[in-house]
Amino acid sequence: MxxxxxxxxxxxxxxxxxxxxxxxxxxxxxxxxxxxxWPQQNYDNGVAKNSEAGRRYKRVIRILKRLRDRMQEDRVPEANDVASFLIECLVWNAPVEAFQHDTYSADLRYVVADIWNRTRKDEDCLEWGEVNELKYLFCSTQSWSRPQANNFLQAVWDYVGFK
Known part of the structure; x- marks a missing residue:
């Protein structure tokens, strides 16, 4: 193309x-x-956040993408049509403190809980951006929605068995 x-x-x-x-x-x-x-801005911002997060930002993204794939294999409906880029952007909007735990499991738990809580209502994530910070994450031109993201995160929480 x-x-x-x-x-x-x-x-x-x-x-x-x-x-x-x-x-x-x-x-x-x-x-x-x-x-x-905006591929260059996406790359630059991702590299900077990964460095700031002790190289754990990209790892949590990979974990969530693999979980999404496994959930799809297990026919968890909330995992269908969840774009890889949406996952990357959701994790982008987690605070750096989310990536400062002793285990990846603890990082994942914090990230999922944090972004689930902040995607419950439109007004709590209205200003969220894509990784490039040049486009809003939840707007009418996107192929995903805030409720879809929130439902996916709830399904991840349940699938992993977090309490």
Whole structure:
């Protein structure tokens, strides 16, 4: 699928009076519309958070993705249609303190509980962003919803057997 550069202009100027912009990519899917992504910002922010979280941020994402896959194999309906990128973004919105436990199980428990609690109501996660921090995580243009994310997190909690 052909992609092209998408620019978001900041309204600022460089010292030589050039416009400052953020560079992303965009494409037109067969279904119509325009999809914009920010891969460099996503990468940079993910690397920074992973470093800040003692390299545990990416590991918790992998654990949750594997749990989602296993839940799908076990026919847990809340795991269906949960995008990998949604999981990454949900974990992105967990505080750094979530990744400072002695075990990955404790990190996972904190992350799931924290983001489940904060996705119960729209107003508690209205300002959440994708990892790139250039798009809102829960808005009408996304292929997922806050209730779907919350239901998935509840199902993860139950599936793992957290108390």
């Amino acid at each position: 052909p992609t092209f550069e998408h620019r978001r202009y900041t309204g600022q100027k460089t010292s030589d009076a050039s416009d400052v912009f953020l560079s992303g990519v965009a494409f037109n899917p067969d279904s119509g519309g325009l999809i914009k992504n």
